[in-house]
Amino acid sequence: MTTWHEFLQEEGRPPAWPYPIRFGEERVIDTDVLVIGGGIAGCWAAIGAARQGLRVALVEKGDTVRSGSGGPGCDHWCNAPANPLSRVTPDGWARHMADRPYSNGIGIQIQCREDFDTLLEMEQMGGKIRDTENEYVGAEGRDDKTKFMISPRYGTIHSYLPDPRMGEPGFNPPETRNNVVIRVWGSTFKPALKKECRRLGVQIFDRVMGTSLLTEDGLQGGRVVGATGLDNRTGEFLVFQSRATILSTAGAGSLWLMSMELCGYSNMHSRAISGDGTVMAWRAGAALTKMESTGMIMIATGYKHKWYSGAGDASYENVPLVDARGRRLPYPIQGWEDAGAMLPTPGVEAEIRAKILKGEYELPFYGDFPAMAEVERRATWNLMLGEESTTRIMIDTFSAAGFDINRDLLQSYKFIEGQSLPQWRDAGYGGGVLVDWNLKTTLDGLYAAGTQMFAPEDHSYAAATGRYAGRKAAAYAREADPGKISRGQVEAEKARVYAPVKRSGGLEWKELHAGIARVMQYYVSEFKTESLFKMGLDALAKLETEAVPRLFALDPHKLMRTLEDLSMLEYAKIIIEASRARKASSVPLNFQRIDYPEQDPEEWNKFLTIRQRDGRVELGELPPDFWGDMKEQYEAHNRDYTGVHREK
Amino acid sequence: MSKEVFAIPNVPTPGMPVTFDPEICNGCNHCVEVCSIDVYIPHPQKGKPPIILHPEECWYCGCCATDCPRPGAIRFNWPLQARPYWKNKKTGEIHQL
Ligand code: SF4
Numbered sequence: 001m002t003t004w005h006e007f008l009q010e011e012g013r014p015p016a017w018p019y020p021i022r023f024g025e026e027r028v029i030d031t032d033v034l035v036i037g038g039g040i041a042g043c044w045a046a047i048g049a050a051r052q053g054l055r056v057a058l059v060e061k062g063d064t065v066r067s068g069s070g071g072p073g074c075d076h077w078c079n080a081p082a083n084p085l086s087r088v089t090p091d092g093w094a095r096h097m098a099d100r101p102y103s104n105g106i107g108i109q110i111q112c113r114e115d116f117d118t119l120l121e122m123e124q125m126g127g128k129i130r131d132t133e134n135e136y137v138g139a140e141g142r143d144d145k146t147k148f149m150i151s152p153r154y155g156t157i158h159s160y161l162p163d164p165r166m167g168e169p170g171f172n173p174p175e176t177r178n179n180v181v182i183r184v185w186g187s188t189f190k191p192a193l194k195k196e197c198r199r200l201g202v203q204i205f206d207r208v209m210g211t212s213l214l215t216e217d218g219l220q221g222g223r224v225v226g227a228t229g230l231d232n233r234t235g236e237f238l239v240f241q242s243r244a245t246i247l248s249t250a251g252a253g254s255l256w257l258m259s260m261e262l263c264g265y266s267n268m269h270s271r272a273i274s275g276d277g278t279v280m281a282w283r284a285g286a287a288l289t290k291m292e293s294t295g296m297i298m299i300a301t302g303y304k305h306k307w308y309s310g311a312g313d314a315s316y317e318n319v320p321l322v323d324a325r326g327r328r329l330p331y332p333i334q335g336w337e338d339a340g341a342m343l344p345t346p347g348v349e350a351e352i353r354a355k356i357l358k359g360e361y362e363l364p365f366y367g368d369f370p371a372m373a374e375v376e377r378r379a380t381w382n383l384m385l386g387e388e389s390t391t392r393i394m395i396d397t398f399s400a401a402g403f404d405i406n407r408d409l410l411q412s413y414k415f416i417e418g419q420s421l422p423q424w425r426d427a428g429y430g431g432g433v434l435v436d437w438n439l440k441t442t443l444d445g446l447y448a449a450g451t452q453m454f455a456p457e458d459h460s461y462a463a464a465t466g467r468y469a470g471r472k473a474a475a476y477a478r479e480a481d482p483g484k485i486s487r488g489q490v491e492a493e494k495a496r497v498y499a500p501v502k503r504s505g506g507l508e509w510k511e512l513h514a515g516i517a518r519v520m521q522y523y524v525s526e527f528k529t530e531s532l533f534k535m536g537l538d539a540l541a542k543l544e545t546e547a548v549p550r551l552f553a554l555d556p557h558k559l560m561r562t563l564e565d566l567s568m569l570e571y572a573k574i575i576i577e578a579s580r581a582r583k584a585s586s587v588p589l590n591f592q593r594i595d596y597p598e599q600d601p602e603e604w605n606k607f608l609t610i611r612q613r614d615g616r617v618e619l620g621e622l623p624p625d626f627w628g629d630m631k632e633q634y635e636a637h638n639r640d641y642t643g644v645h646r647e648k
Numbered sequence: 649m650s651k652e653v654f655a656i657p658n659v660p661t662p663g664m665p666v667t668f669d670p671e672i673c674n675g676c677n678h679c680v681e682v683c684s685i686d687v688y689i690p691h692p693q694k695g696k697p698p699i700i701l702h703p704e705e706c707w708y709c710g711c712c713a714t715d716c717p718r719p720g721a722i723r724f725n726w727p728l729q730a731r732p733y734w735k736n737k738k739t740g741e742i743h744q745l
């Protein structure tokens with residue numbers, strides 16, 4: 001018997017809750033540095049702080065061993081221009097990356113300077129970063145001396161910045177490749193990080209959801225002196241008292257989309273990614289920015305066939321795409337020949353579509369693994385797909401079922417699966433907490449790293465910025481007095497947290513999530529106007545006054561999911577408030593207003609910031625490059641950092 | 649067939665992200681700990697495979713199956729709508745997972 005229903009059938013009763021129930025009980029933990037969120041950024045932050053000899057507590061909703069988007073794995077260490085094979089300088093490449101509108105120049109500079117150091121430390125902790133077993137000798141990009149495997153992406157321009165020459169023969173010749181991206185065996189990383197946290201004496205609180213930040217005297221905008229948490233197995237309440245706190249949770253991945261029966265499987269991220277950290281920062285009074293920006297949601301396999309939840313299918317990394325008759329299609333394949341380009345130009349896409357309709361290309365399309373050079377085929381299947389997050393399990397199950405890369409074509413679902421709906425968006429990537437050169441937020445005692453910050457990037461960015469935030473928070477904590485926790489603030493939070501367990505019937509978390517998602521689809525999607533935003537805020541207010549007081553949770557797990565909904569409800573409000581503030585349209589922010597159609601007018605080329613004081617929304621703005629000269633600022637803030645990087 | 653028929657709600661679907669082989673699985677509950685979602689709970693009887701309690705919250709990350717110390721104890725079970733196809737390049741024969 002393996003399912004709940006089978007157990008019931010066999011035993012004649014449901015299983016008892018397997019963990020002790022401790023609703024309302026309180027535990028107080030005193031620490032120097034508290035890290036909330038034990039994904040890639042959080043683990044590195046804890047390690048960075050613990051290395052300074054301070055007491056560190058790490059709070060994680062799941063289990064640190066595999067939690068977070070980078071928990072299952074990672075196949076690319078994306079921005080390590082300080083590595084010995086790189087053809088670009090860290091500072092030059094950082095400036096190029098930060099040229100993308102509304103990016104985060106601070107985080108990018110940190111990543112470009114410290115990413116290679118971070119990677120080497122990952123290796124010391126037991127992560128595999130080189131082809132030490134010589135499995136891929138002869139693969140393009142493999143350096144026989146260091147055994148590093150350089151990835152096909154990118155040329156000396158970043159492939160996210162479209163170049164019309166991409167895909168042309170000779171566009172990405174070996175001598176102009178930037179060599180900043182290193183292929184890695186990332187499935188080894190997360191367990192190694194947890195082990196290192198343990199070795200350094202980090203106190204790990206697995207299965208604890210952070211619920212709020214505590215501020216001095218309980219005042220919004222005051223210094224952060226701790227946080228509260230809920231044990232999602234026992235229901236126990238945890239009060240952390242800390243000199244410095246680092247937020248390293250993620251955005252709200254499924255704010256626009258809730259499928260009741262595929263709640264974990266309808267978008268790229270796990271359901272646990274519910275914007276808790278951003279909302280905690282907001283409630284405490286920290287400034288956020290870029291909250292009006294949304295991305296197209298990455299629909300996962302539950303809805304559409306996608307290879308790894310969200311991304312394309314296995315047509316990536318050098319796998320040529322062919323039609324059902326074996327004709328090569330003019331898709332870029334994120335490979336050597338096209339400098340890592342991921343998408344065809346709209347013209348090429350339209351041409352393929354026209355040829356399908358005329359019968360010149362036959363559906364479905366396939367990834368032609370057998371056409372690849374043997375070593376590239378293996379590198380793509382075993383290394384790139386084997387290590388890229390949730391795809392490890394795919395290659396294992398495919399292989400067990402008889403799929404053979406040397407013999408078989410892998411079906412692609414382009415065209416036959418259709419497009420995602422424009423109302424389905426992703427808030428998880430773009431908006432976030434505003435930080436300075438210490439990765440300190442606008443509140444004293446509060447730091448942020450990884451996806452918690454505005455305009456975040458990828459796995460290695462989370463690692464490098466986490467490590468940096470840990471260092472900076474530790475420096476602050478060493479000087480700071482222990483703050484005083486406000487009992488009133490703790491009591492108010494306890495009342496909020498436990499309200500749903502006081503009811504045994506009413507509304508369950510899934511329905512509220514779906515209700516919030518529908519509001520976002522109707523009022524904050526393709527068609528943006530002031531009046532639709534206003535209707536959206538009213539609809540959310542109605543959920544708050546009518547649905548929230550009816551929420552019930554039968555056990556600690558469901559209570560956590562319910563609290564996640566409350567985070568998402570607040571996150572939705574912030575997005576609408578931030579959207580109202582931008583009275584212009586913007587292509588890079590994916591933000592089209594019908595009432596302000598002008599695209600990216602000069603005077604709106606700025607970051608809008610948003611925060612709360614006394615419960616009221618306060619808006620502000622910052623220039624698009626508010627971080628100043630990236631190289632100078634980085635150096636001014638890191639005089640004592642000794643890493644691999646030397647001025648080339 | 650003489651089992652009691654209970655009045656119970658519909659089973660959440662997809663309801664079985666994995667299947668366990670009770671002959672191989674020793675109920676160590678490592679998969680319960682690895683899962684960041686708490687899809688499973690330990691079985692009340694020691695030594696038995698865990699109970700799948702929240703199948704619809706699974707994000708198919710695969711960590712439970714990848715990290716199981718006993719090969720064959722836990723097998724991934726893709727929902728029907730997510731089972732991919734492939735084609736033998738020489739014979740043109742189509743297969744599905
Ligand atoms: S499936 Fe594997 S990890 Fe899970 S309880 Fe059984 S033996 Fe342990």
Ligand code: SF4
Binds near residue numbers: 712
């Ligand atoms: S696949 Fe991932 S989310 Fe699903 S049960 Fe296994 S560990 Fe949990």
